[in-house]
Amino acid sequence: MSGRCSCCNVKLSEYELTLKHAITLEYMDTCMKCLQGLNIPTIGREDLNQYEVDDDEYDAMDNQENDDDF
Numbered sequence: 596m597s598g599r600c601s602c603c604n605v606k607l608s609e610y611e612l613t614l615k616h617a618i619t620l621e622y623m624d625t626c627m628k629c630l631q632g633l634n635i636p637t638i639g640r641e642d643l644n645q646y647e648v649d650d651d652e653y654d655a656m657d658n659q660e661n662d663d664d665f
């Protein structure tokens with residue numbers, strides 16, 4: 596493991612380093628930017644995932660609605 600993306604050579608984050616291919620279970624050694632373009636199914640440590648923030652987005656929308664009431 597080089598610690599860098601095998602595609603664009605950018606330094607990988609802790610989460611990206613733990614990312615594995617969902618089927619082969621091999622370490623990806625690839626950054627999120629490159630993975631998104633490749634559309635490869637991956638599994639990673641969710642506690643390190645800074646990229647999928649769907650829940651946070653819903654919370655933000657709720658907060659905005661509350662702000663309108665004030």
Ligand SMILES: [Zn+2]
Pocket residue numbers: 600601602603604605625626627628629630
């Ligand atoms: Zn990359």
